[in-house]
Amino acid sequence: MKFLCIIFLTFIGIESYAQYGLNIYHDVTLTFMEIHPDARIGGFGEVDVISSPFYSNTGLYRNPALLSKNKKESEASVSYMPYLGNNENDLNFIGINGYFAFSKKNAIGLNYTLFNQGELTLTDENGIYLGKDR
Structure with missing residues (x-):
């Protein structure tokens, strides 16, 4: 009984919130989308391995070993x-x-991609307008 009392008194002072505050700036990323900047690779079905030197500019994105x-x-x-x-x-x-x-065996490369999502309209779970975000 003493043990249960100690556990009960321990958890009385703990305060918890499932949704704390209102944050209208959400992280809206589309990490599941892999959009390739090269149309030739899109025509291949966006395969993940490229072995021809003809596609050397896409080697940075799909197969960096091709650069050397x-x-x-x-x-x-x-x-x-x-x-x-x-x-x-x-x-x-x-x-x-x-x-x-x-x-022929050593190379260094740099790749930078940016997907600008434009202006986003933010709403809460009930569809109430919260504002716009860029």
Whole structure:
């Protein structure tokens, strides 16, 4: 009985909230979407392994081991793709990548991709308008 009393008194002072406060700035990321900046790879069904040097600019995204097999010294590319251009004007996808091959077996590369989701309308679980976020 003494043990149950101690446990009961321990948990009396603990305060807990399932939803604490109202935070209208939500992290809206689409991590499940893998949108590739290159249309040629999209035509392949976005396979995860590329073995041809013809696709050296996509090696940074899909197969970085391909970079060391290139004959070129360096390469850079910039891509811009308006995403769902017929439906929304503020969704876009930007990709910047490049590599430098020191030799036939050594290379260094950099890949930066940005998916701008545009302006988002935020609502709570009941559909009440909370504001807009960029």
